[in-house]
Amino acid sequence: MTRTMDVPADLREASAELVAATRALMLAAATTTADADTVRAARATIAELAETLGVRPRSRVLRPPFDGPSRSRDTGGREPWALFTHNPMGIPLEIHFGADEARARLVANALHEGPPDSVHGGFSAHLLDCMLGTLMQARGSRSLTASLDLRYLRRTPLDEPLDLYSRIVETEGRKTVAEGWIECRGERTVEARGVFVRVEE
Numbered sequence: 001m002t003r004t005m006d007v008p009a010d011l012r013e014a015s016a017e018l019v020a021a022t023r024a025l026m027l028a029a030a031t032t033t034a035d036a037d038t039v040r041a042a043r044a045t046i047a048e049l050a051e052t053l054g055v056r057p058r059s060r061v062l063r064p065p066f067d068g069p070s071r072s073r074d075t076g077g078r079e080p081w082a083l084f085t086h087n088p089m090g091i092p093l094e095i096h097f098g099a100d101e102a103r104a105r106l107v108a109n110a111l112h113e114g115p116p117d118s119v120h121g122g123f124s125a126h127l128l129d130c131m132l133g134t135l136m137q138a139r140g141s142r143s144l145t146a147s148l149d150l151r152y153l154r155r156t157p158l159d160e161p162l163d164l165y166s167r168i169v170e171t172e173g174r175k176t177v178a179e180g181w182i183e184c185r186g187e188r189t190v191e192a193r194g195v196f197v198r199v200e201e
Ligand SMILES: CCCCCCCCCCCCCCCC(=O)SCCNC(=O)CCNC(=O)[C@H](O)C(C)(C)COP(=O)(O)OP(=O)(O)OC[C@H]1O[C@@H](n2cnc3c(N)ncnc32)[C@H](O)[C@@H]1OP(=O)(O)O
Pocket: 129, 130, 133, 134, 137, 142, 143, 144, 145, 146, 147, 173, 174, 175, 195, 197, 198, 199, 200, 201
């Protein structure tokens, strides 16, 4: 494991920019209407880049510090915590923490499609697990998701602002119950309830 703090700040910044550009490339590659020659030329360029970047790969993505979310929480929601800065597979979320709750805003795009024009249910589950799990982390708790129950109430649209929320319901011993939901235009589309169990460091 390489922690973000183990690499120089300049490389961290360059890596975050590369990942953001890669996400833009993923969307462009998936939705392009360019002709076949242009697409093939792009493929060759990308293959070349993959070779350049893959010369000495790490076995894991850069890992942000565990206390990042709690430091963000300490700012009272002024400084959000950015998720998946170094991983283009993750859906980038900027989470604002309160004491026992969190919120984020996101516009899902064509890469996240499940039912036509709607967010894939697995991505909604991923987003809500992030909202709940990162809130646990922001409260300093080293906990893993033991269960995550979802209710898909209506379709969650692409290309529109989505509001994501999570909050702590109760804690008993090593277990914490948290819930979260996604809203579009003020209407809930998905609800989640998760049990988190604290583990040893
Ligand atoms: C060593 C690693 C270090 C890691 C440092 C963590 C750092 C954090 C970084 C954040 C990272 C982001 C995280 C994002 C969220 C994920 O993506 S987490 C990934 C998905 N989740 C997992 O992989 C978890 C896999 N499962 C497990 O590891 C274990 O089953 C668990 C959940 C830790 C529980 O195992 P255990 O410690 O042996 O717990 P156990 O003694 O059986 O039960 C403890 C209590 O929990 C209850 N419980 C257990 N499972 C359940 C359940 N499914 N439903 C309800 N209650 C349950 C038990 O009934 C028991 O209750 P009490 O009897 O105390 O009242």
